[in-house]
Amino acid sequence: MYLTQTLHRALQQDPRRELTVTGDRVRTVAESIDRVSRLAGGLRELGVGRGDRVGMLSLNSDRYHEYLLAVPWADAVVHPVNTRWSAAEAAYALDESGTEILLVDDTFAPLAGDIRGRCPGLRTLVFCGDGPCPDGAVGYEELIAGSDPIPDARRGGDEMFGLFYTGGTTGTPRGVMLSHDSLMLSALGCQASGAFISRDGRLLHVAPMFHLADIAIWTCGLLAGSAHVTLSGFTPEGTLDEIVARGVTDVLLVPTMIQLMVDHPNAASADLSGVRRVLYGTSPISESLLARAVERFSGAGFTQAYGMTELAPVATILEPADHEVPALRRSAGRAAPHAEVRVVGPDDVELPRGTVGEIVVRGDNVMLGYWQREQETETALRGGWMHTGDGGYMDENGYVFVVDRMKDMIISGGENVYSVEVENVVARHPAVAGCAVIGVPDQRWGERVHAVVVLLPGHELTEAELRDFCREDIAGYKCPRSVEFVDQLPLSGTGKILKRELRRRYWPDGERQVR
Template identity: 40%
Template sequence: MDRYTDQGIGNWPTIHRVRHPHRVALIDAANGAELTFEDLDLRTNALADVLRGMGIGKGDRVALVTLNSPQMLEVIFAVAKLGGVAVPINCRLQAPEVQYILGDSGARVVFSSPQTATVVAAAVDGTDVAEIIEIPSGEQRTAGEPSRYEELITGGDTERAEADVAPDDLAMLMYTSGTTGFPKGAMLTHANHHWNAINNLVAVEGVGPRDISLAGAPLFHIGALGIFSLPLLYGGGTTVVLETFTPDAWLAAVERHRVTVAFAVPAMWAAIDAALAESETDLSSLRFGLCGGAPCPVVLIESLTRRGVRFAEGFGLTETAPIACVLDIEDTVRFAGSVGKPALHVDLKVADAQGAEVPRGTIGELLVRGPNVFVGYWNKPEASAEALRDGWFFTGDLATCDDAGYYRIVDRKKDMIVSGGENVYASEVEQVMHRHPAVGEVAVIGIPDDKWGESVTAVVAVKPDAEVSEADLITWTREQIAHFKSPRAVHFVDALPRTATGKILKRDLRKRWTEDGSAVQR
C-alpha cells in the first residue's frame, strides 16, 4: 500500500515505523511494558485486519467502554486505518446511558474492560453491536494472563490495511452531555486531530519526539486524549498510560519513567499536591504540567509552583479537539482567572447573539474558528446549524477579552457544570430527579469547590405531604445516572425563585450559597 493514500491519524504509526521503528511509542504503567512504533504499527495492522473480518470498513463505528490502556489507543489507530470511526464512551456511565450512545452511534463492535463488562453486556441489548471484545485489565496484563484480545492480534495479518482516508473524513465521535438530557456526538475529523496535534506541539514551551507524557486522566475524554497523548504519537514521542488515577501511582510513574509533560484536571492536581506534601518523589524530569477541564484555584497553582511544578493552563472543548486557548507558565498567577490567549492555529472572538464582535471588556459569547473545530453533531443537523455559523463555533460560553488579549470565561450560557473534569449538564440531572415521587421542583447548579472545581448541587421543593431526605435523594439519583453527575448536596426550599415568565432564577440560587452568584469562580 502507498502509505500516502492514508492521510488520517492511522498513518502516524506507519510513518514513525519507517522513520524510527525502535523509538518507544507507548508504555504500560501497569507493568512497564514498552511498545515501539514498529510494534504499534504491526499490532494495529493486525487488529485492523481482524476488525475488517468482522465487517468494519470506512465509516463504520467501533465503541470503547474501557479504562485507560495502551490497547485502547491501539483500537483507535486500528479503526482509523480502516477509515472507521472510534466512539470512546465514558466508562463511568450506567447501562442505559451507554445503551443510548451505542444506539445513537450505530456502533457494531464494542471494546470493554473487565471492570465495565457487566455494564456493556446490559447496554448492547437492542443495539447494532454484534461483537464485544474485552481488553485485559492492568492486573491481567501484568500476570500475563491469556486473553481473546491478544489472540485476535496474534491471528491478524500484519500487512498494512488498505484504505483511502482523507483529512476531512470522520475519525471519531466524542459524546458530550446534551441540554435536552441526551448526549450529542461531536464529529471530529482526522484533520481536526492533526491540527490539534500541531497546536499542542507549539503550546506553552512546546513538546517533541523526546518528550514523555503521562496519560493519567481518562482517555475517553478529549482532554487526556487530545492533550499530549495523540499529539505525541503524531510527533514521535512517548506516552505512559496509567489505568486509573491515584496520586501515588501518578507520582510513581513520573519518577520511574522520567515523565516530562503531564495533563490533569484540577481535582487530580489537588490530589497530587496533597500527596507531594508527604512524598519525596523525584519530579525533576517534569518540564511542566498542564491543567484543563475546569478553572484551577490560584492557591493550588501557587502550592504546586512552590513544590517545583512548573504549571500552565489550557482551555478547550470536545468540539475543538480540544486545545483552543493557553495560559502560559509565566502568566498563571499574574493573569489568574484568565484562560489565556488563542492557540497557534485558532481564532477567538467574543460576540453578540448575531456573531458580531463586541468591544474589549464586554461580556459576550465565545466563538472559535480553526482547522481543529469539529464538523457538527452526529445525526443532529439543527444542533449543528445552531453551533456552527459563518465559519465560527458558538461555544455557549460567556466570556470577555481584555485590552492585552487575554480571555476570561465568566459564565456558561448552556448551564453546564464541570466537576472533577467531567462535564455535567444541569437539565439532564434535573430530568432524572424530577422522576422521584417526592420531588415537586428541582434546580441543579454548580457550587465552587476547592477539590472538584464545581460541586453538583440540587435545590429541591418537595411535593405537599411528601417526605424525603438529602441522603435518600442522592442515593436514588446515583442509581439512575453516573455518580459524577449526581448531586453531592441537596438543599430544600419551599419554592424555587422564578421570573414573571416562569423561568427559574438560578443566579438567585447561586447567590444564596456563594458569595456573588457567579457560575465560574477562581
C-alpha cells in the first residue's frame, strides 16, 4: 500500500471535488495533484533522491498537505519537525536524520538561519509561506510553477513513509520510522471500526500537522473522501468560528483544546450541530470535561483513540456507543481492528484481567524501529510486541483502562498512586478548569501527591476545600497533600501537559529518587 494511492483514486472518481481549504484558498483534487506532482519534480531538481529525508517546519496549511504527498511521490521520506522546538532542538533532529532540505513558512523563516548554522548538512531551504521569500531560500510557489510534473514513484509497502521524532518530553528525542503499510493499515483499521472520519465530510486540522495524531486523521480523511480544512493554530474562538463557517463535520481535538472550547463564552451560542464526529486522544480526559463536551457537541459521536507514534498511532478505540455507558467513559476502548493488545507483567507474561501491568501492542501498524538506535528498538519491540510504557489493565470484555504512564506513577509511603485517577477526581470540582498531578519529594512519605490546578475564571478554591472534596471519592493517601494554583499549565506542541516541567523545581537533579 502507498499513501499517494488515495490521490489516484480520487482523480479517477471525482477530480472536481474540493480537497483542501485554507482561508479563501480552495483547491480541487485535480489542482492538488498537479501541484503535488510538480512539487515532487521540483524536489528532484533540488537533488532529492530515493529515501532522502525532506523536513517541514511550518504551521498547518494546504501546503503541508501537499508536502506530505509530494515527498513520497518523489520517492523520499517526510520528516515533520515539531513547531514548539527551539532552533537547537530542531537542528538536532535534522542533523541526526541527515535531512538536507527543509521547508519553512513565514512563522519559522526567522529561525532558519540559526538552524542552518547548527546543522551543516542542511543545504537547501524552501520557503512555503505567503510573504516575501527570504534571501538564500527557494520559493515554494516558484518551485512548483517552474517544475514539470513527474510520475508518481508509488513508494509504499514496508518502505519508510516518515521519520517522526518524539516530543522530547522525557529526554533526547528519538526518530520513529513508520512505513506506508503501518500508517495505511492503522487508518484502514480505524475506518473499519465505523467510528472515525465520516464519508465525504469536511475534516478540520487544528491540531498540529507535524504530529502523528493529525497525520493519522489526515490519512483517514484521504480514504474517506474528506475536504481538508486547515487552521494555522488553535484558539478556542477561532476554532469555534471555523467549525461554523466551513461546515466542519469531523475534528480531532486534544483534551486541553476541548476544555478551552466548551468553557469559552461563545460556545453556548455557536451552532455546532453540523459536527458528526469529535475524535480525541493524545492525553487523558477527565470525566467531567467529557460530560461538558458531549453537551456542547450534542449532535456528534465522540471517539477516543489511544496509541502512540510508534503504533502509527492507534491501538484501541472507544466508540460513540461506549460513551453512553458511564463506566466505560474512563476506558480507552478495545483493540482496534488492526491491532492486538495485552497487559503484561515484568516478565512479559499476560496478566489476569483487572490486574495493572504494562500495555503492549502487536500488529502491522507497529513502527519499523527507532532511527539509528538498534538497542532501543530491540528493547521496545522485544518478543514482537511494542512496549508502550503505559500502565493499565483490561476488563473481562477487553476494554483497556490506562491508569498512568509507568514513569508518572507516584509511590507515596510505599503505596502506588496513579496520577490519572487523582486528576479525574480533582477535575470534577466545579471550580477546576484543568489540573495535573505529580509526585514531589517528601521526607516522610518519599513522594507526596501534589496537584497543580487552573481555576475557572471567577472561581475560588482553597487547598483544604479541594482535599476534602477528593476524600469523598478516593482514599486519603491518594488525595493531594499539597496544591499549587497557577494561571496555565505547560503544554507541548500537541497540547500534552509537560509534567517534566512541573517536576523540575521539585527535583533539581532531574531524577526522582524513590524508584
